[in-house]
Amino acid sequence: MLRPRTPLILLVTCLAPTLATAAAQAAGDRPFAIVVVDEATGRGVPLVELRTVNDIRLVTDSAGVAEVVEPGLAGKEVFFHVKSHGYEYPKDGFGYRGKALRVVPGGEAKLTIQRIHVAERLYRVTGAGIYRDSVLLGRPVPLRKPVLNGDVLGSDSVQSAIYKGKIRWFWGDTNRPGYPLGNFHTPGASSLLPGDGGLDPAVGVDLDYLVDDRGFAKETAHMPGDGPTWIDGLVALRDADGRERLFAKYVKIRPPMDTYARGLVEWDDAADRFRRVATFPLDAPLVPAGHTFLHRVDGLEYVYFATPYPLVRVRADSKALADLSRYEAFTCLKAGSRLDHPFIDRDAEGRILYAWKRDTPAVGPAEQAKLVEEGPLKPEEVLLSLRDAETGQGVFAHAGSVNWNAYRKRWVMITAQAFGASMLGETWYAEADTPLGPWTYARKVVSHDRYSFYNPEHHPFFDQAGGRLIYFEGTYTHTFSGNDDATSRYDYNQIMYRLDLDDPRLNLPVPFSGDRPAPRSPGLPVAFYALERPGPATVAVFRADDGRLVVGKVPNGRAPLFHALPADVAKPPETTTLLYEFIRGDEHVYSTAESLAGHRRADRPFCRVWRSPTAVVIPKD
Numbered sequence: 270m271l272r273p274r275t276p277l278i279l280l281v282t283c284l285a286p287t288l289a290t291a292a293a294q295a296a297g298d299r300p301f302a303i304v305v306v307d308e309a310t311g312r313g314v315p316l317v318e319l320r321t322v323n324d325i326r327l328v329t330d331s332a333g334v335a336e337v338v339e340p341g342l343a344g345k346e347v348f349f350h351v352k353s354h355g356y357e358y359p360k361d362g363f364g365y366r367g368k369a370l371r372v373v374p375g376g377e378a379k380l381t382i383q384r385i386h387v388a389e390r391l392y393r394v395t396g397a398g399i400y401r402d403s404v405l406l407g408r409p410v411p412l413r414k415p416v417l418n419g420d421v422l423g424s425d426s427v428q429s430a431i432y433k434g435k436i437r438w439f440w441g442d443t444n445r446p447g448y449p450l451g452n453f454h455t456p457g458a459s460s461l462l463p464g465d466g467g468l469d470p471a472v473g474v475d476l477d478y479l480v481d482d483r484g485f486a487k488e489t490a491h492m493p494g495d496g497p498t499w500i501d502g503l504v505a506l507r508d509a510d511g512r513e514r515l516f517a518k519y520v521k522i523r524p525p526m527d528t529y530a531r532g533l534v535e536w537d538d539a540a541d542r543f544r545r546v547a548t549f550p551l552d553a554p555l556v557p558a559g560h561t562f563l564h565r566v567d568g569l570e571y572v573y574f575a576t577p578y579p580l581v582r583v584r585a586d587s588k589a590l591a592d593l594s595r596y597e598a599f600t601c602l603k604a605g606s607r608l609d610h611p612f613i614d615r616d617a618e619g620r621i622l623y624a625w626k627r628d629t630p631a632v633g634p635a636e637q638a639k640l641v642e643e644g645p646l647k648p649e650e651v652l653l654s655l656r657d658a659e660t661g662q663g664v665f666a667h668a669g670s671v672n673w674n675a676y677r678k679r680w681v682m683i684t685a686q687a688f689g690a691s692m693l694g695e696t697w698y699a700e701a702d703t704p705l706g707p708w709t710y711a712r713k714v715v716s717h718d719r720y721s722f723y724n725p726e727h728h729p730f731f732d733q734a735g736g737r738l739i740y741f742e743g744t745y746t747h748t749f750s751g752n753d754d755a756t757s758r759y760d761y762n763q764i765m766y767r768l769d770l771d772d773p774r775l776n777l778p779v780p781f782s783g784d785r786p787a788p789r790s791p792g793l794p795v796a797f798y799a800l801e802r803p804g805p806a807t808v809a810v811f812r813a814d815d816g817r818l819v820v821g822k823v824p825n826g827r828a829p830l831f832h833a834l835p836a837d838v839a840k841p842p843e844t845t846t847l848l849y850e851f852i853r854g855d856e857h858v859y860s861t862a863e864s865l866a867g868h869r870r871a872d873r874p875f876c877r878v879w880r881s882p883t884a885v886v887i888p889k890d
Contacts, residue, residue, distance in 0.1 A: 299374035301337040317353040331392035336402040355386030387714040388766040395424040396762035419478030419486040423761030426724040428503040453497035456486035470731035490543040496523040502557035518557040547591040554630040555596040560670035577669030577684040580631035598631040658710040661844040672729040676736030683727040693721040719752040778879035784858035798879035799831035807832040836874035847874040
């Protein structure tokens with residue numbers, strides 16, 4: 270009686286595991302979301318790696334979101350290791366940095382991570398999948414094209430300028446989806462300015478790429494000859510009639526990294542590309558390079574070229590820009606001298622002479638180090654003395670930008686460091702009273718573990734809160750790092766960071782001049798450095814009515830002259846030294862010297878300040 274039903278029972282029995290598997294897969298296909306947020310700001314943190322015990326690796330998108338779709342782990346308790354450059358998740362009892370989460374299909378978990386960096390990582394500017402995970406999870410995103418724009422997968426080294434009411438962006442070599450070889454002749458894009466239709470820079474940059482007939486970012490600077498065309502020194506100028514023009518230097522490159530041609534290009538609005546307007550000899554001692562800013566001196570406007578030190582300039586007009594004979598370098602070499610046969614410029618008494626000179630190369634960090642090592646330049650005669658404010662260790666500035674900052678009322682530098690904790694992954698902040706410096710004390714603001722972050726550029730057109738908040742980006746890539754493990758989607762792309770200049774870690778020593786100390790005195794020797802703002806364990810120093818300096822509580826209505834460390838502070842920074850008071854009759858003067866001719870030194874040191882590593886006097890530029 271039951272035999273006719275047996276095949277049906279067998280069929281249901283056989284299908285049951287298949288149907289159960291399908292149901293489990295369907296349930297597992299509903300993504301689980303992990304959101305990683307900055308403990309200090311509460312906003313999502315990009316570029317956080319989440320790795321399971323069996324090495325499934327996820328990386329958060331620009332909103333700090335990672336989508337988990339793993340049917341075998343649905344409903345399970347899953348441990349995720351948490352790691353990110355410059356951020357830290359707390360260790361558990363066994364030393365693991367991470368957390369076990371129940372991966373509930375359709376659910377969400379939030380992880381809070383502590384920022385170690387001074388700078389805050391905001392988002393990725395270029396490349397595919399900027400908001401990939403957020404899009405897959407149906408979350409709102411700020412960009413019009415959040416997963417692929419201009420078919421760009423990756424872009425090297427940014428150049429930017431405001432031109433005709435928009436921000437113009439250009440990059441180096443750029444990857445595409447269709448083939449390993451992409452655009453090697455300068456892709457370009459534009460974006461609207463914040464407040465004029467553009468995004469708040471805290472949110473993102475909505476790029477409008479110039480594209481070719483295939484939809485890929487087009488070549489905008491294809492100059493004659495084999496090999497890539499790269500540009501830098503981008504600058505927008507106005508003619509006497511008010512017409513705005515955009516210029517850049519170009520170079521042609523052949524293997525391995527040989528520059529065999531270079532010159533000046535100008536933007537052609539009608540063709541949406543650069544046209545060559547001049548060629549420059551390869552042996553010219555001065556050429557435009559790096560990132561630019563405009564600065565007026567004695568009523569004349571100049572273009573300065575920062576690499577990152579702005580030691581080269583030219584008058585801000587199109588004819589001068591194309592004429593290398595009109596370029597000047599701030600240098601210690603005799604006019605007409607060359608780096609392969611350097612002659613140091615000195616006066617009759619042997620004092621070194623730094624000045625703006627034509628037909629003479631600048632002395633960058635590498636050349637300066639060689640001159641010191643070989644003897645023509647004494648250590649106290651160096652112009653470039655950038656160093657860690659805490660340890661005094663030298664910072665070899667590799668590339669970067671300099672801009673005026675209205676909030677600090679100083680020039681600020683963002684620079685990459687070569688040969689630091691990583692090959693090219695460290696970024697530093699410094700400030701100075703003039704474009705020429707003194708660039709002395711710096712603070713590391715970004716660090717990447719065995720990863721490069723090179724050619725950073727500060728975007729002053731994004732400054733907010735009167736300049737208190739500044740934005741900079743750089744190229745994140747495993748190239749030159751010795752690390753073969755490239756971060757998917759992020760590698761070879763631009764990442765934006767933000768700095769709050771009120772951060773107490775950016776309270777850097779500034780120069781004071783004279784034996785009756787006065788702040789910010791370009792044109793005079795620096796006597797020592799001290800803090801403008803109070804810091805941990807510092808004491809206030811103010812000037813009394815009789816002109817003497819006093820350490821202690823500042824009287825009402827009187828501002829402190831500077832802040833220093835107590836003379837007897839425990840474990841003082843390596844960069845500090847004692848400041849002494851010297852007395853001669855009614856005269857009281859202050860010096861870091863052990864003795865002063867004709868003066869009696871007070872019984873106890875006055876306080877502890879930061880030493881000046883160079884005797885070079887920076888002119889009032």
